[in-house]
Amino acid sequence: MAGRKFRLALIQLAVGASKTENLQRAATYITQAAKNGAKIVALPECCNSPYGNKFFPEFAESIPGESTDLFARSAKENKVYLIAGSIPERADEKIYNTCTVFDPNGVMVAKHRKLHLFDINIPGQITFEESKTLSSGNSLTVFDMELCKVGLGICYDLRFPELAQIYAKEGCRLIVYPGAFNMTTGPLHWELLQRARALDNQVYVATVSPARDETASYIAWGHSMVVDPWGKVISECDHKEDILYADVDLDYLESVREQIPVSKQKRSDLYKVVNCSDQ
Numbered sequence: 001m002a003g004r005k006f007r008l009a010l011i012q013l014a015v016g017a018s019k020t021e022n023l024q025r026a027a028t029y030i031t032q033a034a035k036n037g038a039k040i041v042a043l044p045e046c047c048n049s050p051y052g053n054k055f056f057p058e059f060a061e062s063i064p065g066e067s068t069d070l071f072a073r074s075a076k077e078n079k080v081y082l083i084a085g086s087i088p089e090r091a092d093e094k095i096y097n098t099c100t101v102f103d104p105n106g107v108m109v110a111k112h113r114k115l116h117l118f119d120i121n122i123p124g125q126i127t128f129e130e131s132k133t134l135s136s137g138n139s140l141t142v143f144d145m146e147l148c149k150v151g152l153g154i155c156y157d158l159r160f161p162e163l164a165q166i167y168a169k170e171g172c173r174l175i176v177y178p179g180a181f182n183m184t185t186g187p188l189h190w191e192l193l194q195r196a197r198a199l200d201n202q203v204y205v206a207t208v209s210p211a212r213d214e215t216a217s218y219i220a221w222g223h224s225m226v227v228d229p230w231g232k233v234i235s236e237c238d239h240k241e242d243i244l245y246a247d248v249d250l251d252y253l254e255s256v257r258e259q260i261p262v263s264k265q266k267r268s269d270l271y272k273v274v275n276c277s278d279q
């Protein structure tokens, strides 16, 4: 693709109980996405393992390991940047929810450990405590591909606007969140959060979910999507296994920033509470 545009592919993978099968399926789809012109391909959160506290310790592996070896090979063979969703990573006697990124030579160029753990309690609907098995990462993660700096977050990280704001300030024009929202929070929050992050920061935002499996203990919402810097959803799928494509157009992004120059108009001189009285 000519100019300052590149094609992004999101793989809404059906993830099951066999790690080997999950990885093979991912590899097949990565090849298909590259054949269709994708320069950057992303997989979902927990792409080698079902999502759930009982699965994380069982599927956890070190990095490098079986899964990241396959990701590296796949990125190299297909000459793409690969944002390899996330996997449960075993390190320092802990388990992290970790996203690795490989360049078109198969070199790992980024590793993001989920920063904000998904600990919530919505009585009668969903209770989840990732912190029962997982530890959180402690650093923000960006990487540079030709044309564009990319920021990374994982699922619940999407709810924290400061992260996206810092990435935009650091020069990221695309933020990618492998994620797996659920049937309670997905319907209202998934799209809303992405559009908010995209519009506030005038960046492209992409989210990649696993496909929905109605028989799973945690049922993912699906609906992987890409939102442009105007806040518009430019590509979306439903809940089934699919590959989703979108063109990231950096000239368009710049034109949005010129038309509504909020980043230059910020009143940072006022955004510090020095004294707040309720009288």
Ligand SMILES: O=C(O)CCC(=O)C(=O)O
Binding pocket: 117, 118, 154, 155, 156, 157, 159, 179, 180, 181, 182, 185, 186, 189
């Ligand atoms: O924030 C949500 O509603 C879902 C988050 C989630 O599923 C996760 O972080 O894995």
